[in-house]
Every structure is written in structure tokens, then in C-alpha cells.
Amino acid sequence: MTKADDSTLNADDLRAVEERARKLLDRADAWGTLPTPIEDILASAQIQVAPTSLFDPAHILAYIRSKGGDFAHRIKSAVSKVFGLYDAGERVIHIDDTVVESKQNFLKLHETGHHELPTHRKLFRLFQECEKTLAPEIADQFEREANNFARFALFQGDAYARRAADCVLEIKTPMKLAGKFGASIYASAREFARTHHRACVVYVLEPIRHVRGNGAQAVVRRIEASPTFLRRFGRPADTLITPDHFLGPVLPIGRKMTRPVTLSITDLDGTDHECVAEAFDTKHNVIILLYPVHALTTTTIILPSGHKQRCTN
Numbered sequence: 001m002t003k004a005d006d007s008t009l010n011a012d013d014l015r016a017v018e019e020r021a022r023k024l025l026d027r028a029d030a031w032g033t034l035p036t037p038i039e040d041i042l043a044s045a046q047i048q049v050a051p052t053s054l055f056d057p058a059h060i061l062a063y064i065r066s067k068g069g070d071f072a073h074r075i076k077s078a079v080s081k082v083f084g085l086y087d088a089g090e091r092v093i094h095i096d097d098t099v100v101e102s103k104q105n106f107l108k109l110h111e112t113g114h115h116e117l118p119t120h121r122k123l124f125r126l127f128q129e130c131e132k133t134l135a136p137e138i139a140d141q142f143e144r145e146a147n148n149f150a151r152f153a154l155f156q157g158d159a160y161a162r163r164a165a166d167c168v169l170e171i172k173t174p175m176k177l178a179g180k181f182g183a184s185i186y187a188s189a190r191e192f193a194r195t196h197h198r199a200c201v202v203y204v205l206e207p208i209r210h211v212r213g214n215g216a217q218a219v220v221r222r223i224e225a226s227p228t229f230l231r232r233f234g235r236p237a238d239t240l241i242t243p244d245h246f247l248g249p250v251l252p253i254g255r256k257m258t259r260p261v262t263l264s265i266t267d268l269d270g271t272d273h274e275c276v277a278e279a280f281d282t283k284h285n286v287i288i289l290l291y292p293v294h295a296l297t298t299t300t301i302i303l304p305s306g307h308k309q310r311c312t313n
């Protein structure tokens, strides 16, 4: 199922979060250092990362019980999905060290966000992390704020967007920039689409599954689009990529990447645009990058032979 929005904030809240992240990068003297110096940033926030051996469900439950109160009760059902914890009293964060380092970087900055944002620190002596968005509205808002804090710190404000603008618009660019900034390809691809000055969209898919009788398909996890793309084409609402979907031919089946495939999509005014789509399989997700190359002045649909589908969104 498509994941709930994990990052949208109103303009005032976003500005306040980014201001806090900006100040921390100032204190850590982190601007311009690549990959983003996570340890320096944590040191400037006076945050410690707990020994990794603490991070297994049994230890976490014991740890939370030792904190007492109602909190332990509430977190129990969610504990299997915990990736990171922030303990405001101890100024300590706990990070699941079984996830890849680039994801740990984001988690560390996310937890640091809870520490650096004053309302978070005040209201949560111990803040839990879940893969799923939890019901309470305030927790949801805090998650979005911490995600934006992490995103701003990891990609150093608009430094990522400026670098991306100097690079070729192709899927290899967010892959390369991921390594440069110390981000996962997933986070990098999202940032790439959200901040790119040209029209482009990134589909993040769950791993491809083979469904008997229906062929290979992949559930859409998230779609991120650039502001220019959204204005011209609207926000795609696809939830499943099947062989019949216009992006079906782009699915990297039995291979790591799909080389650029030419196809056509129609904008909000009904004009067709020749587009290029390419894909990369990170093992955890499939990332598809789609971008228009030029408007088609005739009704000709450019598709590779054998591809009859045409995008209508």
C-alpha cells in the first residue's frame, strides 16, 4: 500500500524546523563538508548514540520499562518496527545498527531533530519511532518535522539541489549524489525529485513480485515530483505498476537497471510530451525516474516497438 505522507508541513512550521537545522549546521561548522559530517552534528547537539548492542526488541522493552509510566504500555505493540529512539532525559539516541549506514545517518539526524526542536524535547522524554505512522496527530506532526529536520541537515539546505542542477538529469545522478552526501539512494532520489528545477517525477516501488497469471508487478510506495512537474502534469496517483501500466516496460525484471525507455505522457492541458523513464533496483525498493524531454506538436506517440500503452495522467 502507498505510504502515508511523511514530510508535508505548512510553510511556517517548515521554516521553523529549517531554521533550527540551519543553526545546528552552523554550530557544527558542517556546511560544505561532504559527506555530511553526522558525528560533528551529533556532537554539536550534545547527543550520544547508545551502544548498538542495546538495540534489539528485548533490550528496548527492558529499557522502556525502566523508564516506567504509561509509555511502556503504549509502545509495546509497535516495538517490532522501531528503528530509532530518542531519550531526552539522557540525551541519548538508539539506532538500529542492522540497517545500512546511509539509513542510519538519516535516522540519527531525525532523532537529533526531536532533540533540537524545543517542543519535541519538552513533550517527549522518550520518543518512539515506528515504521508506520502512528495515530496521534501530534506524533504525526512531530515525525514530519523531524523528517524535514533530517532532510535539511543531510542535504545541507539547498546544497543538494544546486549540485543536482549542475548534473545530467538521469537516474545515475541521485545515485551518485547519495554517496556524496552520505544518504541512501531512496532518500537521495526523493530529494532529487522534490527539489529539481526541471519537470521530473520519481516513483519509489516496493520490491517486484511475481503474481501468477498477472506477471511481475510492484506496489507504489511513494511518488515524489518536482514543482514544475506538478504544475504541468498534476500529481500521479498510481498505486500499482503492472505489466499493462505505462511504466510496466520500465520495471527492472531480472536485472538491476532499466536503460532509458521513451514513452509519452499527457499534461493537464492535453498536450503529449515525449518522456524518458529509467529504473534502478536498490534491493529494498525500485526507483523509477521519469522526465519529459519535449512537448510533441503532433499526435504521434513515440514508444518503443511492442509498447502500446500510453500514459493518461
Ligand SMILES: [Zn+2]
Pocket (backbone or CB within 6 Å): 110, 111, 114, 127, 128, 129, 142, 143, 146
Ligand atoms: Zn521520530
